[in-house]
Amino acid sequence: MSKSLTAPLNIAMAQCNFHVGDIPGNTAKAIEAAQQAAAEGADLIVFSELALTGYPPEDLLMRPSLELRIAAALKEIAAVSHRIAVAIGYPVKRDNALFNCAGVWSKGECLGEYAKQELPNYQVFDEKRYFSAGQEACVVDLDGVKLGLTVCEDVWFDAPVSQTVEAGADLILNLNASPFHSGKQKERIELIKKHVSQHGVPLLYVNQVGGQDELVFDGSSFAVGVDSECVLQMASWKEDQAYLVYEDGQLRPQSASREAREDGLASLYNALVLGVRDYVNKNRFPGVVLGLSGGIDSALTLAVAVDALGPERVRAVMMPFTYTSGMSKEDAALQAEAMGVQYQSVSIEPMYKEFMSALAPDFEGLKVDTTEENLQSRCRGVLLMALSNKTGYMVLTTGNKSEMAVGYATLYGDMAGGYGALKDVYKTKVFALAEYRNTISPVIPQRVIDRPPSAELAPDQVDEDSLPAYPVLDDILERYIEQDESAEQIIAAGHERDDVMRVIRLVDVNEYKRRQASIGVRVTRRGFGRDRRYPVTNGWKAGI
Template identity: 60%
Template structure:
């Protein structure tokens, strides 16, 4: 009778391109799994050696040698435990997304990913050749089948494992987060476990990588498709489970992470995305404009939760239209968060610009030119602070504004990372209320007051945009679900609103191309997901 094996899932936050550093972490974690957890097998994420997604680093001629050196180090320095890890593998002139099994200095099995995703944020067919056969190995007397990320979403690779009569499936993943993803994963794993008639160990990486956020949330699923365990959301973790081949039972050895509300899930993803972008790129801190409005209020709260108050600086940059309420609320939040805070009026800069532009602007009526100039004065100040202190400028535009171009190039769009880039305005309010349940840092009247950029007297956003409840629903249908304008109108929205919003989305692609990246939390963010031409004669009516 076989002895149960103990499997350790290493839900790690690795760095793309840092092959030596990733190798160090893999070796250290493998030794910890062996010595402290007495694990028989340790599982690492998809492309763990290179980090995911490595993008065109995969085209660098030196990559093959670097990966081979890393594998040789692991074979030499780790014994007494079976390692399963992902890496880009070159075989006979072709590049594969590979999973390898290393035991006591030997590479005993390799498996090449069969289903290469080429949609949304993925373009693996640009780099990899697809595999065509199952990967199966034994640990003690347990027959184990391998799967890599997208493979588990399709039935054909699972059918191969079912034919191979395996006892257990190990799935290596680099699956990025979006709202509702955890339910989709569990549904798919339930189907695959039942198809293969074997439990599934589903390990996902964690961490922010440019606009992508990988949430971890690794899973254990029984052969009957029952969820047995879920790992932590948006944080690292080492999780163990035992598998008994005689009974076919997979048993977790830790309690599952608590279930999260949608707001908590998204908020943690934003915090992780900001933290990793700042830290992995070596910025000592961040600076942002704190206007007294809700977008900057939420953005600065996320920044503090990601980095700590000592690494966050906020600047209020008032103008003649700035209300006393905005000044008071910005200061109140800065005090509540314990961050460095300054007030710099843009009035003298604006007046100087207008004086210098008088020969160009005389004879023209005031319009958005003057409003945009205010935003650009603020952008200049923030970028100067960034240059002097080395801080990253965080911008605060939300997805609704970015969609319709309600933002100023080289003004409020000036910066390196946009905290709310993929957060619709209605979700901004929900997240702000959620954040105040953790500790009350956002003044309530910031949440309650009508939203305004305060670029003109008594201005509100709804002077030039539909109500945000309406706007966000139209944007969801057009941007995320690809409805035509007529199909949206058929859903009951006013034709004037729909046609105006759709036109604004289409004509502002040029702005979005120049916008900073930000954490992706929907299934169709403005970035890798959605690649529309700037110059286009396309009409969205049908």
């Protein structure tokens, strides 16, 4: 393929952590990045999808002042574009329809605005709720280099890329807001290499970074040169800015590649840390408080919280009762000390007794059941919320995905809180992450990892008395929830019919609990947030 011979184009890739809704703040951040890039000699800076609004802006896209706010932001982008050309994502209204656009601005003018053609409307995505689909390629000429614009999902299909190449692109810019899930970075790179090798046109993949409610964006932006090699890899889990030169069809990196994230426990752990950090900081909480039970979920949650916020912003509270073992009390205190957080112990015995005494006339003659267990859990929830209300510290919930799935949690008890670090992490992965975290520094007492999990809400209680062993449970759950397998398919994979039917039933009937659960970090292809929209009132029965 012959390329026009033009002067080298110095390009900056800007991987920013934007704040959804804060258009003035995001614009200021973009302009600062642009000015820095200009000072470094760049001719063009490329940002991520919907950078000005942050992603996903959800129903903020329907606010009547959106256009005015974007217009004000673009006035500033136009101004800075006298120093450096800017490719950036923002929503555009045309003929009463809204488009998800990538615009290129230079010398105070818009050279072109591309409207995203492939609008994801599955999993967590609702783009067809907001946007109309663009119909055509957009290639702009910047100092003789023809830049083809694409937005995120477009590159997961052939047509928008082919169109862009046919329209004469020398270089394709792909503006993304691509959330993390395990295994995704490999898919992204393979996909982009395939396009490049098919069309012989290099591509810059620019992703945003940061947490937004349940979503975590890992960044991990990269560039693929005409020989289908990744010529530049940007950082994961943090903001980054990198430089390269486009000249005569070739991309030459000017920045050293950062270490790419691996798809393993380290990535998963980093996603949890970033999710918690950004939720707490973007919502301006001074810190977090959590119940430390001596069990593994709260132990791992504490480690994540401290790694996210530092020990001085984290408080841990042990709330013992009759069934709390001495071992739990010791381990909680040990871990709190190892992590350097403020720690206290408050017994729930006195309030529990008063509730039981007030309820005695109603409970007379009725047998003890989970009511009493829930009551213990709710006394703890009330204590933590009181500390939260008084100090402004947000309560971090400690439940994991296995529990959320089968309803092994108490509404308004251990489920009380603003955000969950482990909400999308199965129990078996909780153990693995605890072991992983201890390889960095030993903060979780080994006994917490080794002992059989127990909610300690009844004498000598062990989780696996009422649930299948966690490896069995988690495999059934993963097949049912993430792979959408039917009961028969899961049984055919080797599980006991009774286990499968019981687990599926528990998942189905506990939708009402999940509907009132805190949001939390999403790390799989199907979390329990926007991804999974099941009715609460639901007559579906597992069977075929």
